[in-house]
Amino acid sequence: MKIDKEEIEYIANLSRIRLTEQERELFVHQLSSILSYIEKLNTLDTENVKPMAYTNKVSNVFREDELEPSISLPDVLINAPATKGCFFKVPKVIE
Amino acid sequence: MRLFEFTALQIKNKILSKEISVSDFIKNVFDRIKRVEPNIQAFITINEEEAIKKAIEIDRKIENKENVGLLAGLPIAVKDNICTKNLYTTCASKILKTFIPPYDAFVVKRLREEDAIIVGKTNLDEFAMGSSTENSSYKITRNPWNLECVPGGSSGGSAAAVAADFSLMALGSETGGSVRQPAALCGVVGIKPTYGRVSRYGLVAFGSSLDQVGTVSKDVRDAALLLGVIAGYDLHDSTSANVPVPDYLDRIDSGIDGLRIGIPKEYFTGSFNADVNKALKDALKIYERLGAQVVDISLPHTEYAVAVYYIVANAEASSNLARYDGVRYGHRTSKPSGIIDMYCRTRSEGFGNEVKRRIMLGNYALSSGYYDAYYLKASKVRNLIKNDFDAAFEKVDCIICPTSPVPAFKIGERANNPLEMYLSDIYTIPANLAGIPGISIPCGFSEEGLPIGMQILGKHFEEKKLLQIAYAFERETDFHVKKPVLKISSM
Known part of the structure; x- marks a missing residue:
């Protein structure tokens, strides 16, 4: 599987990552070689195999809807780069 | 023998019998750290002040004949992707350089409840993505057995800390072998518990269907002690298993007579390190002498495990790491021109190359048009890999194989x-994909004097049996008591 610069740019955008020209070159090469390795999965017939995400038998986990203390507001905000009052502050979202 | 060289259970006895005080022992440990850490670089944060305070508190409890916890006064190092209240948790990433968690992870809460002393936070590959600890944004950790070699990874700091006697035990985390592989490369014991055995609450998420907190220790009995403390059900992790936790130390010496050990033929083919091969063959002879029966088995889908893993783990990682956006915690870029610019520049500045590579690979595998070909396909093959183990465990009680195909490799080599x-994770990844437990124990040395690890894999929730099997071997050998001869520059 060969992946080109345009595709790299597309995935980088999906990932919200900006690449330098140098990084783009490097990733084209590295991701192509990783994806070629992964191609080997296509030699297996999985037509009648079910996909598996969790190895334990997990079903929905319910609990009673009871009030419980949560992390305090000052603690929630303490690591934020910018806050205003009881809010996280970010650049303008809607123009 | 110097105090810091004893095992956790030995020190525990000395503390409870008042042969030594916790404060004196902790001082001894920090002296050791100060002298040797500059050459090893196992820690990102050292927690000396809090540790000394805690030591005095436990000494007072013992003096007043109050009840003390199962880990009273025992120094433990914690991997820096496990949240510790009021103590930096960086994941070895620039993006979390300033992050101080407002809460403890479940496993850290358990350590504190049992009066353990947290000595520091250990180095790792950024966000646990790597097999050598070279991907840390802060420092390169060196293998105590040879300072030019990697300690393995991603829990390389935890394994090196225990091997260098900076702490009696440590917590690490696994997604694809990140406890067992560094334990093997540093000559210590590492457990990856069954998926769901230990709560993931407060473990910074990487691949949520694979992640598990694990233990690093000097011997098998210490591993049993620590696992017993951190295992158990937790309401805060909906994948945590509500299965009773046995006493792992009880009857750990029951022996292995009649045990059926499976040897997967797929693990012993191809280019295989001769020293590792010989160590494993010798280990199996010991097991046979102890009354075990060695059975050839097949795990036919082994060769696909690494490919499956790099789709599944990275797909999950791309989603989990979307939270680092510069809004609620961690790094934020300066003077962004808008919200999207803030996300992009924050993440580009904050993440290292390996993390970027994996996020991109994960997003690619999940993206429209590629989902079926990559993520769905990998999830199906994952099921085949689990079925391989289910079939094998109908014939045998456990599986033994190398932990790593090679001993510690040189820094920079890969x-x-x-x-x-x-x-490098080819032998450890299948257990994570299948959710089964595994333990790595020392089983020999290479010609260059580097430790070799042997891995024992078992059925879901059979950690107790694995510990018994591991202990039966450890009792017959002395690989686990050998110490690295540290060639340190600053005395």
């Missing part, structure tokens, strides 16, 4: 080839 680095 750093420029991600795929080659990924293949």
Whole structure:
């Protein structure tokens, strides 16, 4: 599987990552070689195999809807780069 | 023998019998750290002040004949992707350089409840993505057995800390072998518990269907002690298993007579390190002498495990790491021109190359048009890999194989080839994909004097049996008591 610069740019955008020209070159090469390795999965017939995400038998986990203390507001905000009052502050979202 | 060289259970006895005080022992440990850490670089944060305070508190409890916890006064190092209240948790990433968690992870809460002393936070590959600890944004940790070699990874700091006697035990985390592989490369014991055995609450998420907190210790009995403390059900992790936790130390010496050990033929083919091969063959002879029966088995889908893993783990990682956006915690870029610019620049500045590579690979595998070909396909093959183990465990009680195909490799040797680095986890990844438990114990040394690890894999929730099997071997050998001869520059 060969992946080109345009595709790299597309995935980088999906990932919200900006690449330098140098990084783009490097990733084209590295991701192509990783994806070629992964191609080997296509030699297996999985037509009648079910996909598996969790190895334990997990079903929905319910609990009673009871009030419980949560992390305090000052603690929630303490690591934020910018806050205003009881809010996280970010650049303008809607123009 | 110097105090810091004893095992956790030995020190526990000395503390409870008042042969030594916790404060004196902790001082002894920090002296050791100060003298040797500059050459090893196992820690990102050292927690000396809090540790000394805690030691005095436990000494007072013992003096007043109050009840003390199961880990009273025992120094433990914690991997820096496990949240510790009021103590930096960086994941070895620039993006979390300033992050101080407002809460403790479940496992850290358990350590504190049992009066353990947290000595520091250990180095790792950024966000646990790597097999050598070279991907840390802060420092390169060195293998105590040879300072030019990697300690393995991603829990390389935890394994090196225990091997260098900076702490009696440590917590690490696994997604594809990140406890067992560094334990093997540093000559210590590492457990990866069954998926769901230990709560993931407060473990910074990487691949949520694979992640598990694990233990690093000097011997098998200490591993049993620590696992017993951190295992158990937790309401805060909906994948945590509500299965009773046995006393792992009880009857750990029951022996292995009649045990059926499976040897997967797929693990012993191809280019295989001769020293590792010989150590494993010798280990199996010991097991046979102890009354075990060695049975050839097949795990036919082994060769697909690494490919499956790098789709599944990275797909999950791309989603989990979307939270680092510069809004609620961590790094934020300066003077962004808008919200999207803030996300992009924050993440580009904050993440290292390996993390970027994996997020991109994960997003690619999940993206429209590729989902079926990659993520769905990998999830199906994952099921085949689990079925391989289910079939094998109908014939045998456990599986034994090398933990790593090679002993510790040189720093820099694999750093420029991600795929080659990924293949160092070829023997550990299948257990994570299948959710089964595994333990790595020392089983020999290479010609260059580097430790070799042997891995024992078992059925879901059979950690107790694995510990018994591991202990039966450890009792017959002295690989686990050998110490690295540290050639340190600053005395």
